[in-house]
Amino acid sequence: MNNDKIIDGNLIANEIKEEIKLEAGRLKEERGIVPGLAFILVGNNPASQIYVKSKGKTCNELGFYSVTEELPEDIDESVLLDLINKFNNDSKIHGILVQLPLPSHIDETKILEAIDYRKDVDGFHPQNIGRLVAGKDCFYPCTPFGIIELLRRSKIETQGKSATIIGRSNIVGKPLANLLLRKEINCTVSVCHSGTSDIRKYTLNSDIIIVAIGKPEFLKADMINEGCVIIDVGINRLPDSTKKSGYRIVGDVDFKNCYEKSFKITPVPGGVGPMTIAMLMKNTLLSAKGEVKF
């Protein structure tokens, strides 16, 4: 998209992936290390299958080693734990990703905690979450990490700015709040959620607004201030008979109307989405280089 207001996630993600590819090539040449990522996919969730395939393809493009283990839906938890343990002890593997959601008979917390936190490139292990909150070096969860990179590479000033996050999920809202609080970013952060009595009160006073609640076109133009920056994490399907598929994809932001008032804004699709895979690759590279200092 050739437009100064639009933060082009595809363009920025491609730029990051090019940098990673070059760095991975150098790492192989200089130290004989090929970044390696293991994917574990349980069951037949079609969305999960597509995600894992796409992540594996990106590994190939960047010169990473990858392996995908597909397990049937009714697998015993112990089999999954054994597989994680195998990858924990495999020196060719620098990152382990168990695709979520897991079938309901499997204890997700137990599985995520079984991953060696030094290979936890999703940043979901309590060790990484705790270190993130404490401001220590750790793996950042990929979507919040991608949002920070979008802001940084779009040269958006964050020092001393007020940021409002709408949504308090463990994958986006909570880790993002902690990243925005870091000294090098230095935002003053509000986190709104379903129990917030007047979300507009917060968004109207914000320089940066990040929406991650999964409600189509939730953020309206009358909720924002002229000149704000809007990051839309939502991916929602709305019925649309004019489309061949019968639906169209919209974010959590009323894009058309908010666009007019904003200084910068991410589109959906093509904003935050492409950044998540790019940052997963970045985390795997950092792991292979031993650059996260635990």
Ligand code: GUN
């Ligand atoms: N399912 C949806 N998003 C993610 C993600 O970022 N990581 C994992 N492991 N599973 C997911």
